[in-house]
Each structure stands twice: as structure tokens, then as C-alpha cells.
Amino acid sequence: MIEIDGITKVYDGTAAVDNVSMIVETGTITVIVGTSGSGKTTLLRMINRLVEPTSGEVRINGDATSAEKPHLLRRRIGYAIQGHGLFPHHTVARNIGAVPELLNWSKGDIRARVDELLTLLAMEPAQFRDRYPAELSGGQQQRVGVARALASRPDLLLMDEPFGALDPIIRMRAQEDLRRIQQQLGSTIMLITHDMEEAIRLGDRVAVMDAGRLVQHGTPAEIVARPATEFVANMVGDVERPLRLLSLVPVSEIMEEGPAEGDALPAEASLRDALSACLWTGRDAVPVMRDGSGPGRVTLASIRARAERRA
Amino acid sequence: MRIGTILRPALIVVLIALVLRPTWFAPVFAPFAPAGGPVIYDRASLLSLSLSHLTLVVLASAAATLVAVTLAILVTRPAGAAFRPLSRTITNMGQTFPPVAVLALAVPMLGFGAGPTLVALFLYGLLPIFENAMTGLSTLPPATIEAARGIGLNRWQRLIRVELPLALPVMLTGIRLSVVISLGTATIGSTVAARTLGEVIIAGLLTNNTAYVLQGGLIVGLFAVLIYDALVQLEARLISRTGG
Ligand SMILES: Nc1ncnc2c1ncn2[C@@H]1O[C@H](COP(=O)(O)OP(=O)(O)O)[C@@H](O)[C@H]1O
Ligand SMILES: [Mg+2]
Numbered sequence: 001m002i003e004i005d006g007i008t009k010v011y012d013g014t015a016a017v018d019n020v021s022m023i024v025e026t027g028t029i030t031v032i033v034g035t036s037g038s039g040k041t042t043l044l045r046m047i048n049r050l051v052e053p054t055s056g057e058v059r060i061n062g063d064a065t066s067a068e069k070p071h072l073l074r075r076r077i078g079y080a081i082q083g084h085g086l087f088p089h090h091t092v093a094r095n096i097g098a099v100p101e102l103l104n105w106s107k108g109d110i111r112a113r114v115d116e117l118l119t120l121l122a123m124e125p126a127q128f129r130d131r132y133p134a135e136l137s138g139g140q141q142q143r144v145g146v147a148r149a150l151a152s153r154p155d156l157l158l159m160d161e162p163f164g165a166l167d168p169i170i171r172m173r174a175q176e177d178l179r180r181i182q183q184q185l186g187s188t189i190m191l192i193t194h195d196m197e198e199a200i201r202l203g204d205r206v207a208v209m210d211a212g213r214l215v216q217h218g219t220p221a222e223i224v225a226r227p228a229t230e231f232v233a234n235m236v237g238d239v240e241r242p243l244r245l246l247s248l249v250p251v252s253e254i255m256e257e258g259p260a261e262g263d264a265l266p267a268e269a270s271l272r273d274a275l276s277a278c279l280w281t282g283r284d285a286v287p288v289m290r291d292g293s294g295p296g297r298v299t300l301a302s303i304r305a306r307a308e309r310r311a
Numbered sequence: 312m313r314i315g316t317i318l319r320p321a322l323i324v325v326l327i328a329l330v331l332r333p334t335w336f337a338p339v340f341a342p343f344a345p346a347g348g349p350v351i352y353d354r355a356s357l358l359s360l361s362l363s364h365l366t367l368v369v370l371a372s373a374a375a376t377l378v379a380v381t382l383a384i385l386v387t388r389p390a391g392a393a394f395r396p397l398s399r400t401i402t403n404m405g406q407t408f409p410p411v412a413v414l415a416l417a418v419p420m421l422g423f424g425a426g427p428t429l430v431a432l433f434l435y436g437l438l439p440i441f442e443n444a445m446t447g448l449s450t451l452p453p454a455t456i457e458a459a460r461g462i463g464l465n466r467w468q469r470l471i472r473v474e475l476p477l478a479l480p481v482m483l484t485g486i487r488l489s490v491v492i493s494l495g496t497a498t499i500g501s502t503v504a505a506r507t508l509g510e511v512i513i514a515g516l517l518t519n520n521t522a523y524v525l526q527g528g529l530i531v532g533l534f535a536v537l538i539y540d541a542l543v544q545l546e547a548r549l550i551s552r553t554g555g
Contacts (some may be wrong), residue, residue: 050461075463085458089476099462148462 001026002047002156002188005281007056009042016042018047018212024205029182029189030172033199033235034209040192041082043209044158047190048077060155075102078149078157080166084141086133092118092144093129099152117147120181130146139170143177150181159191163198175202196235200244220246225310242307247272251288251298254306260285260297267291271306274298319540326533331356333526344522352511352523361530363506367425368493371432376486379437384470385445395445402441405434410496414503428500428507435496436489443485447478480550487542494535498527 002024009017017039024030032040045051047058049070058065065073078099086095094101095108096117104242105113115125121143133141135162142165149157162178163171168253179202182189193199199206200220208216208223216228224244227233236244265274277286278300287295328496333351342451348487379402386398396549410431417427451474459473498509508531 048461050457071460071465072452074461074465079461081454081461083454085452085454085461087455087459087473088452089473102463104470145458146371149503 001061001166002190003059003298004043004047005057005059007043007046007053007058009039009046009051010054015039015054015212017046017053019215020055020209020212020214022207022214022217024188024190024217026188027186028204029179029191029202030205030207031199031203031206032190032192032209033194033196035235036194038209039212040194040209041160044160044190044192047156047158048074048079050074050079056305070234075099075152076154076156078152078154080145080149080159080162082155082160084133084145084165086141086144086148088133089266090137091130091132095133095144096147096151098148099154101243103152105152113151114147117150120184121147121177139174142166143174146178153185155186155188157189157234159189161192161194162195171198178202196237197244208235221245226246243272243275246275246303246307249306254295254302255288255290255298256302258285258297258299260295260299262286264289264295265298271303275300278303318383319537322533322537324528326537329526329530329533330361333357336526340522340526343525344520345518348520350519350522352514352526354551355506355510355531357508357511357513360506360508360510361534362496364497364508364531365534367428367432367497367500367505367507368490371429371497372436372486372490372493375436375489376440377435378433379440379485380444380482381517383441383448384475387445387448388466398441402438406438408434410435410499411502414499418503423504425500425505427503428497428505431500432493432496436493439492440485443488444478444482447481448474450481451477480546483542483546483549487539487546490542491535491539494531494538498531527544 004020004022004024005055006019006021007017008015008019018041020043022030032043034040042051046053047065049065061078087098090098093111093114096114097105100110100113114129115200118125118128123140123143128136128140128144133144136144142162145158146162149159163174166174175198178189178191181187191202193202203220205217206220206223208228210229210231216223216232223232224236224241227236247270250267251265251269251271251274252267254271260283262283263277264280265277266289269288274286274288278284284301285299287297290296333353337350341350382398382402386395413431413434416425417430421430423426455473455477456469459469464472497505497507498512500507501509501513508527511527511530512524513529515521515525
């Protein structure tokens, strides 16, 4: 558990981060979202002490981070920097193995870990291990940056706009990969984005920053359904709200017995997918696949009723 | 590149021949020698003069590199930033001071021979190395340096593993300039009795023998060109390995 307790950073008389407190539960993804200059990077960098807070404290599993030497603290916190920051003079393998090397892992262990991470990130180890960063695409560089942050199995992973440089399709894949990896490893992740869509898709919790303050911290559904301030409402976008809400609800929640025509949706599809399928093919109901018993269905009317509940 | 692959071995062969078998070139230099005078310098072995010349240059350049790079490292640390202007002034002075004047001043203290020459070459070599090392160390990619801190490298590890390797190509450029300047400058060491290839040139000037001057000048020039070329190749290899 990470406790951020009344943390503030003042630069030249103005607070870049203004008395922010929040708790991040172990094994969850917290997405920090806000406009550019709202203090997201500064907040994240105070957690691994790349920036020393003007006041306030961060505790990891009860221990204040200020009690440890900064470079030792950083070795157990993974950090994926905005714009990857790979070492251009080291191979992919050496970049990924950088922290394990600092922690004196054996050569064999490091090599095994590098190959494991490359495989996890869908990069063939034999093909990529010995390349230099300049010989990779932007998306591959960013994935290596993520692998480097993951390498020593850190308690906590800090990621500053890790998908910023990716085009939309690769970005979506990278988000799915991250979700999958996080679930497999049970890591605790704090991730920055300026894209509310990404925050809602990835976060177990979303923290919205505005001018250095934490204006709302809650589940994606809470943020969408009950924005705490006008700023949050604007970030969510009025027009988008009903659809964002539906995208958070799985079809299984309102699935009912009964027949429906046409192609079936997978059980993990969202209501937004179901609505889209209804509208596109002019159906009033779509079948949904289920394990065991035959397919169930989701009707247009029930999607509408669910959207009107707003939570 | 294509020209280099033919020219480089040719120049190396010519240089080796000039140093080891100078008499082969007697017909070439004869037109420049005074009537009836000697054509080929034979008062000392050209090989031993070359080795002594190169040794002086290597020693002075190594010392200058050590001092200039250390200085550049110190003044690019946060604590050393205040000394940056001062260290610039000192190394600039080293360069603007004519080497002949350094020799004249150093002889009373160090006597004749290699000593004053080493001092002059050392002072003269500092500036290019210092300036380049400082440029290299203060223009590193910020995201990489930030990442180095972020993953938990301490100051020393950042310097050794990231900053110096990344600054190396630019530093090598400075060292290359310095070495080439030293190769030429070392010739004047012979005016204070240091054993360098300058001896051949000076003997030629004293006896009005242009053949000697050409012979000495050609050997020094070829050494400079070939060493410059070798260092350029080394830098290119380093840069291509790290993808620039
Ligand atoms: N080292 C610094 N010195 C002075 N001001 C800074 C520094 N770092 C950040 N700031 C200021 O703090 C504010 C928040 O910056 P940042 O945390 O980078 O925002 P974000 O990551 O949300 O875009 C900005 O106004 C920025 O100019
Ligand atoms: Mg930022």
C-alpha cells in the first residue's frame, strides 16, 4: 500500500503539487490524469524522490520513503520515464537488465529475466536481445522502457505517459498488454496520462489533477457518473459520458435469458460494444456467449435502462 | 571511403619507407639539396627520432587528457559549476601562450631536453580536450540521464556507466585535435634539444638544405594525417555502435 500524505512541491513561490493525499492499494492500477502542467510528473517523481517534496510524506507499506537513501529506494521502484530514456550505448538486454545488475543478480538470472520480459512484451528474445535502442521502432523502444522498469519485480511501478509516442492501434494493444501483465504479476502501478479515455480504460482508480490539486480520486465509474468539479466533467466530456459509462459495464451484468438473432458477442464485451452491435445491424437484441448453458442476450431496452441509472 | 581504402595503405607504406629506408628517396629530394651537399639526413636514425617524437606526443597528450577530462568532469557536477569560468580561462591561457615562449620560460626551470617540450605540449593540448569534454558532458540526452537516476544509479555509477560513454565520441574529437596539434608543435622541441623529428627540419634550416626540411616535414605530416585518420575511424566506429 502506498500512502501519499499531504505532499506539496513549491517552485518559485507557486505550488506545482498542492497538498495531495491519496492511498494506492497493492495490486491495483491508479491512473493520474490531468492537463499538461497540472503537476502529474512532479507528483510521480516525488514518490521515487527524483524530486524532494517541500512538505508532506510518502509511505510504502508503512515505511517513510525519506528514511531510505534515494538511489536504493529507486532500485525497488520501477520507473518508466516519459520518452523511454533508454541507454543508447547498451543493448536491449543490458538496458532491461540494468536494475538486476545493480542488485547483483547472477548473469544467468538476469539473462533468464530479460528473455522472460521480452517474451511477455511480444518481442522475440533471440531477435531483439542484442539490438541497440536506435535499431528499434518507437513502440518497441517504449516496450523496452517498460521491461526495464519491470525487470527487478519492483513493489511499485511508476509510468509517466508510457504510451504517449504510440499511434492509436499500437497504443490500444500496449494498454491491453499492460493490463494483462499487471494481472499476471499482481504489480502496483501508478501511471500518468493526459487522456481520459486511457485513464478510464486502464485504471482501477483514477486520480484527476488540476493546477497542482487532486480534484477527484475514485473508480472510473464514479469519475464518469459523478464528476466532482466542472473541470473533471470537462475532462470526461458531456457528449461522451453515457458511452464511457456503458464501456465500463460488462454485458454479463444485464444479460437475460431469451433468443436473439445474429452473431454473438463474447461474455467480456462491454455494453458499449453491445449497443454498437445493435445500432449497426438494426437489431433490438444481441446474443451473448456463455460458458455451460446456451447463449443469453442483451436488449436495446435494457442497455438504455442501465445507462439511465448513471452508475 | 573508396579513396581511403587505396590511399591509406599507400601512405602507410610511404611513411614506413621514409623512416626505415630514407636513402631510397635520394633521387626525389636531390633537386632540393645544395650543390654537392648531403641529400638524406644521416646524423641520427630517423626511426629513433620518430619514436622519441611520438613518445613525447603520447605522454603529453595522455597527461593533458587526464587533466582536462578530470577538470571537465568536476566543473560539470553541480558542486563544480562555479569553477567553470575560471577553468575555461586557465585552459584558454594555455592555448594562447605561444609554445616557443613556454619553452623559453621552462628551460631555466627544467633544463634542456624533453622536459620543457612536454610542458609546452601538455599546456597546448589542454584546451581542445577540455572544451570538447565539457560540451560532451553537458549536452547528454536529458531523458537518458533522468532514467539513469530514476532506476537507481548513484552519482559515480551514472558518470562511469552512462555519462562518460555517451560523451566519449565528442571527447575523442577533442583528443584527436589535440594530438594533431601536438605532433606539429613537438618539432620546435628540437630548439631546446629534445629529440624529435624537428631536428631534421632545423638542421635543414641551419644549413640551407631544403631537402632536409622537406624530409622532416613530410614524415611529421604523414604521421599527423594517418593518426588523425585512425582516430576518425575509431570515433566513427563508436558512434555507429551506439546509433549516434
Ligand atoms: N524543476 C522545475 N522547476 C520549476 N518549475 C517546475 C519544475 N518542474 C516542474 N515545474 C512546474 O510545475 C508545474 C507542473 O509540472 P509537471 O509536474 O511537469 O506537470 P505535468 O506532468 O502534469 O505536465 C508546471 O507549471 C511546471 O512548469
Ligand atoms: Mg509530465
